[in-house]
Amino acid sequence: MTRGYFDPIEEIDTSPTISDEIKETTCYMCACRCGIKVHMKDGGIRYIEGNRDHPVNKGVLCAKGSAGIMNHYSPARLTKPLKRVGDRGQAEFKEIEWDEALELASTWLGDIRKSDPRKLAFFTGRDQSQALTGWWASQFGTPNHAAHGGFCSVNMAAGGIYTIGGSFWEFGEPDWDLTKYMLMFGVAEDHDSNPIKAGLSKLKKNGAKFVSLNPIRTGYSAIADEWIGIRPGTDGKFVLALVHELLKADKIDLEYIVRYTNLPWLVIQNPGEADDGLFVRGIDDEPICWDTGTNQAADARLAGVSPALTGSFTMEDGRKAVPAFALMAERYLDESYSPEEAEKETGVPARTIRRIAAEIADVAFEQQIEIDQPWTDWAGRKHDKMIGRPITMHAMRGISAHSNGFHTCRAIHLAPDSIGQYRLPGWLPV
Secondary structure: OOOOOOOOOOOOOOOOOOOOEEEEEEOOOOOOOOEEEEEEEOOEEEEEEEOOOOOOOOOOOOHHHHHHHHHHHOOOOOOOOEEEOOOOOOOOEEEOOHHHHHHHHHHHHHHHHHHOHHHOOEEOOOOOOHHHHHHHHHHHOOOOEEOHHHHOOHHHHHHHHHHHOOOOOOOOEEOOOOOOEEEEEOOOOOOOHHHHHHHHHHHHHOOOEEEEEOOOOOHHHHHOOEEEOOOOOOHHHHHHHHHHHHHHOOOOOHHHHHHHOOOOOEEEEOOOOOOOOOEOEOOOOOEEEEEOOOOEEEEOOOOOOOEOOOOOEEOOOOOEEEEHHHHHHHHHOOHHHOHHHHHHHHOOOHHHHHHHHHHHHHHHHHOOEEEOOOEEOOOOOEEOOEEEOOEEEEEOHHHHOOOOHHHHHHHHHHHHHHOOOOOOOOEEOO
């Protein structure tokens, strides 16, 4: 039967009411913590949507976030404790009640603590109580405790904190508005996905260049202006080859290095002795530099000093010392960090590495950003404007999932530190 010309048109409700209550919270399917609205009906979860008022995702929700409903309704979800009834490895279990489970656990833990608490290896998954669980394990007496982060990307965060005092990882974002050149290392689409999607969209609309280093060309790499198929686990070698080229070309922000890093601090050169490689310290434990203005050792923190970045100096006690910058430059100017050597490990052609380094130098020093905004730095020095190097480097799990993840992350922080990138704008470290 066909509908007649004058028959009423069937109205379809494209937005039916599916809930009698809406709860606002944050998603926990990754560390992004997007804002979500959970639609409830008759006490159960019916639907999850992004919260448009949340600053992180502004309403966007990825597939993982939408699948959060399965945390509650998956057929595989455990509803009771399980007790092994077969041999280990046979996967034979039976459900037991909580009273029995707690009694068993108390007995096992009691026996371990009486003999040697360190025999307990305590691991917890991703949660928001790691401080509590870690404290509990310490009180129990075992140092063998860890959580999700220690097996995921904490070496990334630690590498950044040790290098610049903060980390991008999942908690620091590029300056999407002002960045003109971005390099992304090992970022999968399920990490921090919503802000990165929105940010990359803005980046490309602004005409910035987006370079992605990843063994495979999927997701973010598929929309990159340039994809570099690097060999897994060799990103650090690539980055240090960039540092090598920037040092050779003298594309280093020395003013930034003197003001905001410890590279001018003097390092003791006393081979074979316990103090070799330690920073020189004053009577009040202050770091020491060599002041070129007075030609003598001085407190490296003072605003009026002009620290030397190269040379060898003799302290009052007769020990030799050199600036940390000189040691860094000597190491990374070595030909073992050249693009040719990096090519052997990374699979990235040396000419590509040189070109990327040249592009970084051009954007950093020929296209710097200046904003007429007075500000005062950590030493009380007043500045009438802000100068930014609009280069961004961002990395995540793909970097950390290797035994060299910590040092790779340090290298990725070192490269922009050398060109003074951490001066706002252009980068937003935490």
